[in-house]
Amino acid sequence: MAKQNFTADRVTNFKCVPGKQQTMYWDAKAPGxxxxxxxxxxxxxxxxxxxxxxxxxxxxxxxxVWTLGKAQAEATRLKALTDQGIDPRRLREQQRASHEAEQAAAAAEALRGSVTLLDVWAVYVADRSAHWSEHHVSAHRKIIQAGGEPRKRSPKLTEPGPLATLANVPLVDLTTQRIEAWAKTEAQARPSSARLAIRLLKACLNWCAAHPTYSAIVTTNATKSSKVRETLGKPKLKHDLLQREQLAGWFEAVRRIGNPVISAYLQVLLLTGARREELANLRWVDVDFRWNSMRMKDKIEDFRLIPLTPYVANVLNALPRRNEWVFSSPGAASGRLAEPRIAHNQAVAAAGLPPLTLHGLRRSFATLSEWVETPAGIAAQIQGHAPQGVREQNYIRRPLDLLRKWHIKIEEWILNEAGVALCTQAGNLRLAV
Known part of the structure; x- marks a missing residue:
């Protein structure tokens, strides 16, 4: 079609030629x-x-949208570009990409200055919770809590976690100097909690360094400072455990605890050497009274199978089956035993014994098992310790019956020293006279 001078009226009146899908009209003034x-x-x-x-x-x-004058000016601009060998389509794509990059950089800079440790902590815990135990998730929540919340079993309010003072600090400002100053303050009041906090924070910052959003912010891990390690110090070895001569007093006091679930839990904790949360998470489906075995969640492996010894079987069999948990607690939100320490501390005090932690019971099992000359590898396997040495790791595969042989010996020796006898005729447990 011949070119003609475009006017506003002509542009408005141009029609598609009948029988065609489209018609092109060309301007004689603006080339193209x-x-x-x-x-x-x-x-x-x-x-x-x-x-x-x-x-x-x-x-x-x-x-x-485009007036004729603006359209002619745009056509003139495009013609000037093409005369220089520039493709306006590619130029537009480059400009769009440049604009998007500028916007992304601006957003990243805004994020860099605004995201705090508390913000990223929530994302980090949500991302990793599927791979953690409930106890580990709870530890992450408590370590950064602001405090001031009502306690369940105490009129006192919760204390701020060790990382609470860093919670609202922008992630970009978590420098080595700031972490060192934090460590100096926390080491004076609660060094043990601070050491746990720095380990959890270190793992969080490592996660940030590999995260697509936060890697631009966390380029170095500020917790990797020798000064921080020196300030917080090394954890002291704990020595709390039950001595041979203390077993009778401990058993008598624990068996008198008014709550039978807590009483049973503490006795089984000592006689299996399990970790406190491993035992608290025990379900009835994990206990096999027919084949005398227990399936325990394990810190090293997914689970481990240990013997169900006679005394422990009797104790567990006497517990009420109120839900899926062996150590149930109707008043707890989870339905299982949550905090046995208070009752245990009271029992230890009533027996006139030195302070003893729940982990001290695990330490007691490991120590007392040597009285019956239990092979170290067997006691370690029952407790869920990682195999030590090439031989243990690659060659020793102990059947459950072999573990049971030694586990029963350990149980019988502890009960005998405690003055507790298993009355098989009546099917009850009693203190020996």
Whole structure:
């Protein structure tokens, strides 16, 4: 179609030729400027020229948005670009990419200055919770809590966690100097909690360094400072355990605890050497009274199978089956025993014994098992310790019956020293006279 001088009226009156899908009209003033009119009445300004021996066509826009003057100016601009060998389509893509990069950089800079440790901590815990135990998730929550919340079993309010003072610090400001100053303060009040906090924080910052969003913020891990380690010091070895001569007093006091679930839990904790949360998570489906075995969640492996010894079997069999948990607690939100320490501390005090932690009972099992000359590898396997040495790791595969042989010996020796006898005729447990 012949070119003609575009005017506003002509542009408005251009129609699609009958029988065609679209008709192109070309402007005689602005080189390459055209108007495309479709059979459905759609209209748009276009620019068309030759570039690199190929036809290049670019849509300018709707005439209702673009005035004729602006469309002619745009066509003139595009013609100037193509005369220089520049493809306006590629130039537009480059400009768009540059604009998006600028926006992304601005957003990253805004994020860099605004995201705090508390913000990223929540994302980190949510991402990793599926791989952690309930106890580990709870530890992460408590270590950074603001405090001031009511306690369940005490009129006192919760204390701020060791990381509470760093919670609202922007992640970018968690420098080595700030961490060192924090460590100096926390080491004076609660060094043990601070050591746990720094381990958890170190893992969090390592996660950030590999995260697509936070890796631009956390380029170095500020917790990796020798000064921080020196300030917080090394944990002291704990020596709390039950001596041979203390067993009678401990058993008598624990068996008198008013709550039978707590009483049973503490006795089984000593006689299995298990970790406190491993035993608290024991379900009835994990206890096999027929084949005398217990399936315990394990810190090293997914689970471990240990013997169900006679005394422990009797204790467990006497417990109420109120839900799925062996050590159930109707008043707890989880339905299982949550905090046996208070009752245990009271029993230890009533027996006139030195302070003894729940982990001290695990330490007691390991120590007392040597009285019956139990092979160290067997006691370690019952307790869920990682195999030590090449032989233990690669060659020793002990069947449950072998573990049971020694586990029963350990149990019988502890009960005998405690003055506790298993009355098999009546099927009850009693103190020996």
């Amino acid at each position: 400027l055209g108007l495309r009119v479709t059979a459905t009445g759609a209209r748009s300004y276009i620019f068309e020229t030759r570039l690199d021996s190929k036809t290049l066509r670019v849509t300018i826009g709707d005439p209702r």
